[in-house]
Amino acid sequence: MPEQYKYPPKSLLFGKVDRQSEVFHKMHESGNQRGEVRLVQHCRTIDSSTHKFYHIHGMNSRHHLDLYFSDKEDMVFGEESFIFPLVNLHYKFSSGHIRGNLLIDISFGSYVHHLYSASNFFKEMVVLKSNEHCIMEVSRWQHDRTGAYDWKHASSFIVGLEGKRDQHEDIEMRLKSCIKQVLKCNFEQENIISPMVLPLADCVFSALLLDVISKNEDEYMRNLEKIIKLLKPQRQLILFGLLDTTYITVGGHRLHFLKYDESFVKNAFNKLGLVIDYCAVQRRRNVSDLIDHGAIIFVVAHKRE
Template sequence: MYSSGPKLYHVHNCDTRQILEDYFSGNQEMVFEEDFLKFPIRNCVTTFKLGHIKGDILIDLSISSMIHHLYAACEFFKHIIVLKVNDRCILELKRWVDTRTGAFHWGHVTKLHAEIDEKSYEFQDKEGKVRSAMQHVVKCNLEKENMTEPIDLPPADCIISAWLLDVICKDKDDYIKYLRKFLKLLKPGGHLILVGSLEVTYFKIHKEKFHCFTYDEKFVREVLVGEGFKIDNCNVSRRTVESDLIDHKGVIFIAAHKE
C-alpha cells in the first residue's frame, strides 16, 4: 500500500514531534497560528461555553500529540481519554502530562486560550486542569472491531477528532468506515466535534509527503446526517497563509449530536 507516492500517517514511520513543531508550535517560523491554533481554540471555547456539551467522559482521537483543542473541554468533563495510533504519540503526550524533561512546550497555547476565552486570570493553572482531566492515554488499533482491545472503554458523552480522519482515510468509504468505528465509543444522544482541513491532498514532515483525504464541507455534512446526527454548529475558515508544507484550502469545525 502506497509503496510509491505519499505515505500514510498511521502506516509509515511518522515523526509526530515534528508535526507539533511545524503545525502547532509557538516557533516564529510556524505560520499556521490562525488556521491550526486560533481557529479550533476559538470554536471550542464558543461551543463549550453554550453548556450543552458536558459530562463524565470525553474521548479524543486526533493527530499527533496535540492538546490545544482540549483546553476548553477540560472545564466540562471529569475525564478525558486520549486514543493514539502509535507509541511515539503516547510517549510524547505522557511526557507532557507527567511534566517530564523534554516535553513539548504548550505555553503559547495556554496564553492564546486565556486571551480568546478572556480569562487571563486563569493563565497559571490552565495546564494543570488539562493534565488533571487527561489521565488516560490509550493505544488503539484502527483495524480492530474494538479499537482499544483488550480494554473496553466506557461510552463517551462526547468525542472530539481533530485532523485524524484527514490522514488515515484513503477515500470516502474509508472516512465513513473509520467514523463509524469512532462513533461506537459514543453514548446514545452523545456529541461529536470534528476539526479538519478542507480540499487538502498532502502534508509534509521533513520534506516527505504524507497522504490526506480530499473532501469539502458538503461531504462532511452529508456523512453526519447520514449517520443520524443533527448539526448544531459548522464554521469554515479559508486558508490564511501560503506554505508548501500543506495544500489545504480551509479548515472546518463542526459540532453535532446523535438524534
C-alpha cells in the same frame, strides 16, 4: 442566518486575547490584501501514490509540533492551528450545551491545546492515538518529563479567552489531571481499543485523524462509524478537518490526506445518524507548499437516539 452557521463574535477573537494573540496576528501583517501569508519551503517532489500513511509509517511528532503549532513568529499556521479551532471550541463549550463526565479525544499528532477549554466541562478524558511516538509525546508533557513540549503559548491564549490572564499554570494542571489514560487505537479492529472497553463518552473530539488514516471515502465512513460507536446517544461529536487536501509535510516526508469537500462531511454525518448543530468553514489564510488544504471545517453534531 441559522445559528449553526454563525461564526463566533469578533470580540471573542480580538477583544480579550489582544496580548497573547499578538504573535499570531503578526503572521498576517506581511501577507497580501486577502490576508494570506506566504511560506514556501521546498521538499522533494513526491507522487501522491508514494505519500506515507501516518498510522502505518509513523512520523516525527516533534517536528510536526514545531512546524505547525509553535509560537515562533515565522510559524504561519497560527490561524489554522490555534485561532480558528480554539475560538470555536471556546465559543461552543461556553454555551453550556457540551459537558459531562467523559470526553474521548481521537486526533492526529500529539497536540493537546484543543483540550484546554474542554477540561472546564468534563471530569475525565481519555486520549487515543494510533501512533506510538505521539503517545510518548503526550505522556512526556502530561508527566512533566525532560524534553516535554512547552504548550505555554496555547494555555496563555486560552486563559485570555476565558478572561483569566496569568493563570496558564492552573489550566495546565487542570488538563493534566483531567487526562486519565493515553491509549493506542487501531482502526483495523471493530473495537478500536480492543481488548479494552471504554464507557460511552459524553463527547468525542476528533481532529484530522480520519483525514490521514482513510484511503478513500468508503473507508472514511467506516472509520467515522467506529468513532460514533464510542458516543452516547444525544451527545456530541466535535470534528475538525481540512477540506480539499491531499498531503501534509512532516520531517521532509509527505503524509497522505484524504481529499473531500464540505458536502461530503455533511452527507457522511447524516447517513451515520448525526445531526449537525454547528458548522464553521474558513478558507486557507496562507500560501505554503508544506500542506495543500483549501479550507478548514469545524463541526459539532449530536448522535440520534
